[in-house]
Amino acid sequence: MKISFEITRETLTAHLNGELDQHSAGEVRKAVEAELKKRRTIKLLVLELSGVGFMDSSGIGLILGRYRQMRDAGGRLSITNAQPQVEKLLKLSGIFALLETQRRGRANG
Amino acid sequence: MDNRIKLEFLSLSQNEAFARACAAAFIAPLDPTIEELADVRTAVSEAVTNAVIHGYKHKPGTVSMELTLTGRLLRVKVEDSGCGIEDIELAMQPFYTSGTNGERSGMGFAVMRAFMDSLKVESEVGIGTAVTMEKLFSDKLRLEESKKRVKDES
Ligand SMILES: Nc1ncnc2c1ncn2[C@@H]1O[C@H](COP(=O)(O)OP(=O)(O)OP(=O)(O)O)[C@@H](O)[C@H]1O
Ligand SMILES: [Mg+2]
Numbered sequence: 001m002k003i004s005f006e007i008t009r010e011t012l013t014a015h016l017n018g019e020l021d022q023h024s025a026g027e028v029r030k031a032v033e034a035e036l037k038k039r040r041t042i043k044l045l046v047l048e049l050s051g052v053g054f055m056d057s058s059g060i061g062l063i064l065g066r067y068r069q070m071r072d073a074g075g076r077l078s079i080t081n082a083q084p085q086v087e088k089l090l091k092l093s094g095i096f097a098l099l100e101t102q103r104r105g106r107a108n109g
Numbered sequence: 110m111d112n113r114i115k116l117e118f119l120s121l122s123q124n125e126a127f128a129r130a131c132a133a134a135f136i137a138p139l140d141p142t143i144e145e146l147a148d149v150r151t152a153v154s155e156a157v158t159n160a161v162i163h164g165y166k167h168k169p170g171t172v173s174m175e176l177t178l179t180g181r182l183l184r185v186k187v188e189d190s191g192c193g194i195e196d197i198e199l200a201m202q203p204f205y206t207s208g209t210n211g212e213r214s215g216m217g218f219a220v221m222r223a224f225m226d227s228l229k230v231e232s233e234v235g236i237g238t239a240v241t242m243e244k245l246f247s248d249k250l251r252l253e254e255s256k257k258r259v260k261d262e263s
Contacts (some may be wrong), residue, residue, distance in 0.1 A: 022158045023122035029212065054129075054147070056154040060214040068211055085147040092223055093216050 010043040017051030022058035050081035115175040120165040148224035155217040156187035164191025181246040188239045194232040
């Protein structure tokens with residue numbers, strides 16, 4: 001798994017490249033956590049998935065974990081550019097509903 | 110075309126990728142659609158990952174995977190001799206996970222069920238777990254032929 005980061009103001013974008021399974025999910029978690037620790041001002045974490053050709057439920061777990069982490073720190077999480085097969089898995093997991101609620105909750109509050 | 114392979118590997122997380130690559134190579138002669146191929150790779154990854162992290166709890170053990178092809182029907186059987194599952198029905202419920210670190214979604218079995226045509230889980234505490242899944246592959250050639258026929262007739 002190759003991970004590269006991009007920062008614009010309060011947004012940290014993690015570009016993931018490779019296969020996201022239980023083996024690589026740990027690597028991604030560590031890298032993202034280290035990056036967030038360095039920059040406490042980050043309010044939005046974006047997981048950019050265009051380079052992820054494979055993902056299983058360990059990837060869902062990773063996203064859920066980062067969602068909770070950002071939420072608990074008063075921030076937000078978003079996912080972009082998922083390939084069709086990854087999108088199918090994300091839909092099945094119902095994770096979009098969670099991220100939607102998060103967006104709506106913020107707009108209202 | 111009928112075929113069968115059986116492989117055994119150590120319960121290492123890097124073998125998740127190995128197992129799904131094997132499954133992909135095994136079904137390649139069926140000329141599966143991109144979606145079918147991804148479905149099988151994902152389901153295999155789920156079963157093998159569960160054996161590694163739940164069955165053996167990251168400790169060394171042997172995982173076996175048997176792939177059987179009968180015509181266009183694929184059967185995948187993943188087995189471990191790990192801790193076993195106490196309540197299979199509970200374990201198979203979507204979102205149920207025994208993981209406590211907040212990094213698991215409890216979607217593994219739900220994914221296997223959704224991406225394959227059938228799913229069977231057999232397990233005994235202290236003995237191990239066997240997961241059997243089946244998937245019937247579409248016949249692209251026949252699909253194309255029937256499409257062509259419709260076109261020719263009109
Ligand atoms: N091979 C196995 N041996 C022992 N327990 C298992 C095995 N496979 C699954 N389980 C149990 O069934 C539960 C549900 O499995 P499932 O794959 O659906 O979710 P998960 O692995 O916990 O999370 P996820 O797959 O989303 O990362 C697991 O938490 C575990 O308790
Ligand atoms: Mg699982």
